[in-house]
Structure formats: structure tokens, C-alpha cells
Amino acid sequence: MTERELRRTALVIPPTGRAVLCIWAAAAGLFLAPFAFWQSIPAGAVFCLLWAMLTALLRARACSYAAVLGEHTLTIYAGITFPVRRVVPRRAVTGVQQFRSPLLRLAGATVLVISAPGARVLVPAVPATQAAALACALAEDAP
Known part of the structure; x- marks a missing residue:
């Protein structure tokens, strides 16, 4: 994918990427659930219900996420009720890191910082x- 093609499209989280994010959130909840059930069964049930709602909200927020590469800026859009727009000038980018876990490799996705x-x-x-093309485009503009 070239920079020109990247500028014409927005980077969105695909369904497999959203599934990975939800699996990560659910795994954290599974790790913490025994501590809630240790207090009492109703406390554990309430914790699991709240954690499931939190995971559903994470999925909804991931559906609203988009990154748009412009000629001079990188713009990130996220949020449902309170949409947030963050604009980063391309020449101000000092570093780009790519992270891939085994689960992300299976999904064909990457996390960029x-x-x-x-x-x-x-x-x-x-x-x-798309992540590799974005990292390459931003690295070219880095000082």
C-alpha cells in the first residue's frame, strides 16, 4: 500500500481486530473475577455483568475509531457519545512503534504507538x- 492509497482511505479497526480487543478485555475480567467471587456469589455476578458491559462499550468504541492520514496531519477520530478528534502534525511525529501479539498476528492486525x-x-x-504503510509514511517525515 502506498502513501497515496493510504491518504484516500481511513484506517478503521476490522472485525477481527475488534474481536482481539474484546478478547483482551475479557481475559482481564476472567483474571479478576475470582477475587470478586471470593467476596460473595452476588458480588461476583455483579462484577461479571459490569465487566461484560465494559467489554461491550469497548467494542462499540472500537467501531467508531478511525485514523485519517492527510498531507500534513494525522487525524484520529474516536468516540460515540462524546466524539474526540486528535490532530497530530506529521512533522511533529518523533517515533512510531508497531506491536504484534500472537493473537494479533492471527487476526492480521498491528497496534501502532x-x-x-x-x-x-x-x-x-x-x-x-495499512499499519506498515502508515508507519513508513510517518517515519519519512520524522526529523
């Missing part, structure tokens, strides 16, 4: 080819 002065932007679970 973009560093700029005063900001650290997380681009979660985007397709690996």
Missing part, C-alpha cells in the same frame, strides 16, 4: 499492511 511532543497516540488493531 505514535509519539509526538506532548502526545502519545495509540492506533489499536488496524490491518498490518
Whole structure:
């Protein structure tokens, strides 16, 4: 994927990437659930219900996530009720890191961490080819 093709499309989290994010959240809940059940059965049930709602909200937020590469900026859109837009100038990007867990490899996705002065932007679970093209485009502009 070239930079020109990347500029014409927005990076969105695909269904497999959203599934990975939900699995990570559910795994954390499974780790913490015994501590809630240790207090009492109703407390554990309430915890599991609240954690399931939190995981559903995470999935909904992941559906609203988009990253758009412009000629001079990288714009991140996220949020449902309170949409947030973060604009990072491309020339201000000081570093781009790519992380892939075994689960992300199976899903064909990558997590990008973009560093700029005063900001650290997380681009979660985007397709690996688009993430590599975005990292290359931002690295070209880095000082």
C-alpha cells in the first residue's frame, strides 16, 4: 500500500481486530473475577455483568475509531457519545512503534504507538499492511 492509497482511505479497526480487543478485555475480567467471587456469589455476578458491559462499550468504541492520514496531519477520530478528534502534525511525529501479539498476528492486525511532543497516540488493531504503510509514511517525515 502506498502513501497515496493510504491518504484516500481511513484506517478503521476490522472485525477481527475488534474481536482481539474484546478478547483482551475479557481475559482481564476472567483474571479478576475470582477475587470478586471470593467476596460473595452476588458480588461476583455483579462484577461479571459490569465487566461484560465494559467489554461491550469497548467494542462499540472500537467501531467508531478511525485514523485519517492527510498531507500534513494525522487525524484520529474516536468516540460515540462524546466524539474526540486528535490532530497530530506529521512533522511533529518523533517515533512510531508497531506491536504484534500472537493473537494479533492471527487476526492480521498491528497496534501502532505514535509519539509526538506532548502526545502519545495509540492506533489499536488496524490491518498490518495499512499499519506498515502508515508507519513508513510517518517515519519519512520524522526529523
